[in-house]
Amino acid sequence: MAPVPPDQGFSAPDGTPAETTVALDGKDGCIARARQLTGDFLTRVRRPGGPPVSARAVDLSQLVVSELVTNALRYAPGPVLLQLRISGSAVEIAVWDSDPVLPAPRAPDPTRVGQHGLEIVRAVAEDLDVVRAPVGKRIVARLSLTDA
DSSP states (O other): OOOOOOOTTOBOTTSSBSEEEEEEOOOTTHHHHHHHHHHHHHHHHOSTTSOOOOHHHHHHHHHHHHHHHHHHHHHSSSOEEEEEEEETTEEEEEEEESOOOOOOOOOOOTTOOSOOHHHHHHHHOSEEEEEEOSSSEEEEEEEESSOO
């Protein structure tokens, strides 16, 4: 996966670019750790002089991370990469996995049990990109940092 360049206009309180990437191995608690990492990341971003980050943005970001990481771990062999990045007034959540098959959106079906993850992400994200990578695929969801 090609690295996403850091946002040059903002850095975290310690001076590092406002982005983080972590490899997830799929072991017990992995999805909960990904949600926690997301909450911690957005809390660090929310600082005096930094962009405003609403509680709703944190909650929705954690939901998107949970859905995308769960799908990647369920359907792709090997590790998963999670990248969080501040881009202007949005957070970009990128999940890479090794499976080249792009997810196909399914028609809404209230009787279907499970397999609603991509529907949920599409409903809450401002933008969603699904692209093949040289190895596997990369899904990027963008969510506003505020409720506006």
